[in-house]
Amino acid sequence: xxxxxxxxxxxxxxxxxxxxxxxxxxxxxxxxxxxIENVSGxxxxxxxxxxxxxxxxxxxxxxxxxxxxxxxxxxQLSDASGSIYNYEVHEDGYNISATAGNQADILxxxxxxxxxxxxxxxxxxxxxxxxxTPYIYAYTNADTGRKSYIVLGGTPEEYxxxxxxxxxxxxxxxxxxMDSIDGNAVSADVEEDVVRISFRKSYVRENGxxxxxxxxxxxxxxxxxxxxxxxxxxxxxxxxxDECMDAWLLNAMLSVDMIDPALLP
Amino acid sequence: MxxxxxxxxxxxxxxxxxxxxxxxxxxxxxSIIRRILGGRTEDCEELTSEVFLVAWNSRGKLQEGxxxxxxxxxxxxxxxxxxxxxHEDLPLEEGVIFIEERSVxxxxxxxxxxxxxxxxxxxxxKPHRELFVRHYYYGQTVKExxxxxxxxLSTAKAWLCxxxxxxxxxxxxxxYTE
Numbered sequence: 534x535x536x537x538x539x540x541x542x543x544x545x546x547x548x549x550x551x552x553x554x555x556x557x558x559x560x561x562x563x564x565x566x567x568x569i570e571n572v573s574g575x576x577x578x579x580x581x582x583x584x585x586x587x588x589x590x591x592x593x594x595x596x597x598x599x600x601x602x603x604x605x606x607x608x609q610l611s612d613a614s615g616s617i618y619n620y621e622v623h624e625d626g627y628n629i630s631a632t633a634g635n636q637a638d639i640l641x642x643x644x645x646x647x648x649x650x651x652x653x654x655x656x657x658x659x660x661x662x663x664x665x666t667p668y669i670y671a672y673t674n675a676d677t678g679r680k681s682y683i684v685l686g687g688t689p690e691e692y693x694x695x696x697x698x699x700x701x702x703x704x705x706x707x708x709x710x711m712d713s714i715d716g717n718a719v720s721a722d723v724e725e726d727v728v729r730i731s732f733r734k735s736y737v738r739e740n741g742x743x744x745x746x747x748x749x750x751x752x753x754x755x756x757x758x759x760x761x762x763x764x765x766x767x768x769x770x771x772x773x774x775d776e777c778m779d780a781w782l783l784n785a786m787l788s789v790d791m792i793d794p795a796l797l798p
Numbered sequence: 799m800x801x802x803x804x805x806x807x808x809x810x811x812x813x814x815x816x817x818x819x820x821x822x823x824x825x826x827x828x829s830i831i832r833r834i835l836g837g838r839t840e841d842c843e844e845l846t847s848e849v850f851l852v853a854w855n856s857r858g859k860l861q862e863g864x865x866x867x868x869x870x871x872x873x874x875x876x877x878x879x880x881x882x883x884x885h886e887d888l889p890l891e892e893g894v895i896f897i898e899e900r901s902v903x904x905x906x907x908x909x910x911x912x913x914x915x916x917x918x919x920x921x922x923x924k925p926h927r928e929l930f931v932r933h934y935y936y937g938q939t940v941k942e943x944x945x946x947x948x949x950x951l952s953t954a955k956a957w958l959c960x961x962x963x964x965x966x967x968x969x970x971x972x973x974y975t976e
Contacts, residue, residue, distance in 0.1 A: 537969065539962070543935045544874065545912040546919075547867040551928050552829050552936075559828040559843045566887050567847040569813055572854050 645689055663688060801862055808857045809810075819865070820850050826866065827873045833936040834877035845876045867912065878937065918968040922961055929954055930961040 640658075641648050647659045651670065661668045799807075799818060807815030828846045835841050849872045853860065860868060919927050925947065932943040944954035 539965070540878075540937070542911060542915065542965075543931075544871040545867070545910075546931070547870055547912070548826075548830075548931060548933055548935065549866075550930055552833065559824065559830060559846055561820065561824045564824055564843060564847050564850070565817055566845075567813060568850045568854070569817065571847075571851055572816065648975045710934050767863060 642689055647687075647689055659689060801865060805860055805862055805865065808854070808860065811857075816850065816854055817905070819853060823850075823869050825864065827869050830870055830873040830936065831877045832936065834874065835880060841880060845873070845880060849873045874935070874937075881937075902925055914968055914972050915965075917972075918965045919961075922962055925949075926957045926961055929957050933958060 588727050627653045641650070645659075647662070649656045649668070649670070654670070656668075658668045799815075804815055804818060804822075808819065824846060827849050828842055831845045831849075832842045835845075849869055852872050853865075853869060856868075918932065922930060927942055929947060929949075932938045932946075933940060939945075940954050940958065941951060944951050947954070949957075
């Protein structure tokens with residue numbers, strides 16, 4: 534005998550008959566505004582955006598190997614800068630939340646100058662970066678032995694930070710970009726130039742040419758994640774797989790089509 | 799804009815298409831969430847927004863003709879997860895049925911669960927179907943649903959029982975496999 538949960542089976546149902554003409558009691562404009570701000574990246578500023586996205590990627594990476602069933606994964610992790618993030622992966626597999634506990638100011642705008650701070654390092658990077666020239670800070674996390682890179686780029690008007698490191702052999706990255714004047718996300722062009730090109734350069738410089746391989750594990754199209762092949766797609770919980778594979782394909786295309794080979798070392 | 803055009807625009811990353819999606823389906827999505835959560839308007843708005851974010855992030859796998867079903871399914875799941883977070887159990891009347899297993903060879907071609915469900919539900923009289931949907935889709939208690947439909951509790955339970963039997967019958971006949 535096979536057990537069928539009726540409520541679960543009803544996920545395949547679409548109500549076209551009973552409650553279809555009900556007036557919405559929610560504020561549609563507010564919902565629209567919320568959603569559009571979220572997808573266009575305008576809702577969060579650079580530090581929260583960067584950190585939250587990093588945490589989400591890490592949470593996703595940590596979820597690898599979890600069973601496809603309804604396990605809720607939660608925990609805490611820290612990055613090399615000492616920031617602490619709480620993350621939670623909900624059992625529907627879609628709902629992933631991450632909250633930053635202790636934000637570290639890595640790249641800040643002070644009196645019109647861009648200041649990079651990490652540990653004992655304080656560098657005025659204003660004249661060292663632009664939309665094509667990254668400042669790359671490579672380091673090894675003393676606690677974990679993990680190789681990490683921070684890639685900075687842009688101008689005082691629009692600047693970017695990419696934070697990239699390894700997590701147990703799985704590459705992961707996150708970034709946040711902001712317009713220093715209004716706090717909103719920077720233009721797509723700056724993202725393309727600073728994030729993708731400079732990040733790519735930094736990675737290739739250290740690791741050689743990257744070829745996305747089967748088993749790459751990006752969560753989000755904004756993440757450029759290169760797997761070392763230790764993780765396979767079958768390790769990904771079922772309800773995540775399609776989305777992951779879509780994103781992976783997107784990233785494979787990005788790495789091939791959107792990076793100007795002339796810019797690579 | 800047709801659904802096909804909407805889908806194409808969404809998959810190209812066009813946020814105007816996302817706005818259109820929200821305009822078309824907010825009433826539907828929020829109605830599911832509101833029915834499951836009760837009168838928590840604030841939760842309803844938050845979860846409705848989350849549903850559209852999920853749709854956006856999953857736009858690559860949305861299929862023509864299945865957008866509404868996808869949104870409804872995500873809305874239900876989010877609302878039920880929220881309910882569980884509030885430590886409110888889902889009060890389902892006999893939430894499972896057991897069907898005879900059939901071998902893959904014996905079963906006809908695997909039929910889409912949505913089609914089987916539609917087939918089973920279409921064989922119920924409309925009031926019976928409504929009750930089934932209220933209870934098993936929207937998570938209304940049998941008592942609440944019975945009151946709103948102005949039938950007594952024992953009648954409601956009998957109708958639900960009939961619905962389960964019909965569903966079981968269809969699933970077995972069609973060789974439903976998960």
